Amino acid sequence: MNKPVRFYRVVTVLLSGGYGWLFLNKWVLHSSQDDLIVCPTRLVWGVPCPSCGLTRSLLAFFRAEISEAMHWNPIGFPMLLLLLLLPLWLIKDLIMKRNSLYEFYLLFMNHMRRPYYAFAFGLIxxxxxxxxxxKDL
Structure with a gap:
C-alpha cells in the first residue's frame, strides 16, 4: 500500500472517530462531561492535558456559543475547522483523483521541522x- 493511500485511510479513521465521539457525547450520553473523565493524564496524575475540554468546546461551537467554546479549550476552533474542512478536502481529492491533502500534509510537516514553527506550535x-x-477542568 502506498503512503498517500495509507494517509487517507488514517485521516478517514481519525475523522470518523472524532465525529463518532461527538455524536456519542451529544446524542447518546447527553453528557456535559462534567462527570465523565476519559483523559488518561487527568485520571493518572490528576492534571488536565492540553486537549482537556476539547469535546465540550466543539459541542459549544455547534451550539454557536463561541465564548463558552473558547473558555473550554481555545484549540477547539482550529479543531472545528479541521472537522469541517477535512471531509470536504477528502471528497474533493477522491473525485478529482488527486493527493492535494497528502501534499499539504507533507509541506506542513516540512515546516514543522523548522525550529521556529515547532517552537510556536509547542508554545501554543x-x-x-x-x-x-x-481553570481546573
Missing part, C-alpha cells in the same frame, strides 16, 4: 495546557 500547546490547569 504549553499555553493551552496552562490555561486548562488554571
Amino acid at each position: 500547546i504549553f499555553l493551552t495546557w496552562g490555561w486548562n490547569i488554571s
Whole structure:
C-alpha cells in the first residue's frame, strides 16, 4: 500500500472517530462531561492535558456559543475547522483523483521541522495546557 493511500485511510479513521465521539457525547450520553473523565493524564496524575475540554468546546461551537467554546479549550476552533474542512478536502481529492491533502500534509510537516514553527506550535500547546490547569477542568 502506498503512503498517500495509507494517509487517507488514517485521516478517514481519525475523522470518523472524532465525529463518532461527538455524536456519542451529544446524542447518546447527553453528557456535559462534567462527570465523565476519559483523559488518561487527568485520571493518572490528576492534571488536565492540553486537549482537556476539547469535546465540550466543539459541542459549544455547534451550539454557536463561541465564548463558552473558547473558555473550554481555545484549540477547539482550529479543531472545528479541521472537522469541517477535512471531509470536504477528502471528497474533493477522491473525485478529482488527486493527493492535494497528502501534499499539504507533507509541506506542513516540512515546516514543522523548522525550529521556529515547532517552537510556536509547542508554545501554543504549553499555553493551552496552562490555561486548562488554571481553570481546573
